[in-house]
Amino acid sequence: MDAKLASGGISSLENDGRATWARVEYPKIDFEDLHYYAAPKNTEGPKSLDEVDPELLETYKKLGIPLSEQEILAGVAPENRVAVDAVFDSVSVATTFKEELAKAGVIFCPISEAVREHPELVQKYLGSVVPVSDNFYATLNSAVFSDGSFVYVPPGVRCPMELSTYFRINEKNTGQFERTLIIADKGSYVSYLEGCTAPQRDENQLHAAVVELVALEDAEIKYSTVQNWYPGDSEGKGGIYNFVTKRGDCREKNSKISWTQVETGSAITWKYPSCILRGDNSQGEFYSIAISNGHQQIDSGTKMIHLGKNTASRIISKGISAGVSQNTYRGQVSAHRKASNARNFTQCDSLLIGDKCGAHTVPYIESKNSSAVFEHEATTSKISDDQMFYCQARGLDEEEAVALIVNGFVRDVIQQLPMEFAVEAQKLISISLEGSVG
């Protein structure tokens, strides 16, 4: 189904929404030529997991995301259970553990369902963190999004399990424009993980998601991403354009939002999961591993916007560049006039593999309050021949040696991931660096 761009705010944007700041290059996107909605071929959606594309289940397995409830109930300890919402192309096909979550009062459902079942929450919070006119792709998403995930955790509830959404672009010529909205009410806690994959296609495909997080008083949201969209082939042909707007609002005092991302896929990524530290004493965190290999281009980072008093933020970014890729960290830390005693610590480390890739660090630091203390540390290093030789002299082959050294480099961030995904993330890192040496 084609959508015309005549509607809403989009008509007023005449260019193709290119991010002028980002260090990425790509041909003009023809938005008239994109598909804005695609349902999985079986229009009813799979009735059971048996009907789900086996390739997809395989990918789930690789990512360590158990989708089958039976599997989970049979094998995994209760505290390791994960509730999953799966979004294929534009439609949410399966949400697991709904009933058990409902007992705790947690709402976890496709956003299309939330619009029908919980309109009061959707109306109150949707677009309250990322306004429709925020940026071109957010506007595009606002106009055309058809599904995504919705989470509401009521006051005082600690969500009894990890929540997870799994996104996959299956159809040719399809853009994916999902929308995620997570609300942690007063004193609640939720940990959420999203995984993304797409099969190989020669055409470039667009993923323009919007994620909004709202943390109320004393609430905490932990949001983890393992992004493995198809990066294109070795010549740089095909791959996903991953243009995503993610923002969290620490709306009330003592709230906390923590972003953790492992970015290994996509031809081009630009995303800046950010925190608005509005409530007094609120905290924002951003932990990132961004790996670029082949012809990939990444321009990613965060914004920590300190508005309230005694707000604190922490940024740990680990960029790894290989092949002929370009990898940029771009981060903004700012303190508003009233943000007395704002604190930030930023550490940006870049690791280069080979001599044809690029690593760039672009921090923007603005303070309008003299009591703010912002620290920024940055390093750039290469895997040394001595390290490689040492590992190889112990029996590791070249790729094993690179994987080990890189996993050491990113350890601080891996430790932030939920246990069950940390191991998978390490494997993914090894896979994505295959062929980067020699």
Place this chain on the structure above:
Amino acid sequence: MLEIKNLHAEVDGNKILRGIDLTVRPGEVHAIMGPNGSGKSTLSYVLAGKEDYEITEGSISYNGVDWSELGADERAAAGMFLAFQYPIEIPGVATMTFLKTALNAQRKARGEDEISTPDFMKLVREKSKELKVTPDMLKRPLNVGFSGGEKKRAEILQMSLLEPTLCVLDETDSGLDIDALRIVSEGVNQLRSPERSMIVITHYQRLLDHIVPDVVHVLSKGKIVKTGGKELALELEKNGYADYVDEEAA
């Protein structure tokens, strides 16, 4: 059995080894001594298979297999172990993780199954106790912030876990105090066995009081200029290298 024949090697076009002949049989411990710049460390790197250390003439073979085309990892799987003079830091990789990765990489290369985590833990606990490697050290990133003694103990721990058949110890005594030297030497001595060959590279006779060699060689300007029994080390301690260096220069 290690057989080195007429070995010439260079680094960045600099000729360093100029015709080394050396045979080390299983169960033997050979010491290689020599002044700075004589090629001792180069010999250890060439044996381990470091890139950029190019063999220009002669050959190295181990148990009848020519090593000239084998990479460092393949040699390790075939039984080679180099205890580094300056062990390399691997930030973020816990010593324990490194040990397990190395052990499994070698097992994989030999077509064996990976060691199970409980078996591995048991093995490490046992071996690390002998070398006074603390559980805390095993959790820390390999060699990062380790003292000189800790680094050398970690090297010998790796050697003891990986159970190589050809051990090359490159100035393992450097940077060790007397107590650490004793612990490390005891660790090495426990690994002496009829199946295992060792080459101990050192400046000082001191180490050879603890690790008593069967044969001592003097290396000068890339060649072995003298071979003798353990008493040769004592003689060198007394008279220095001058005799051999001058002889070579003449």
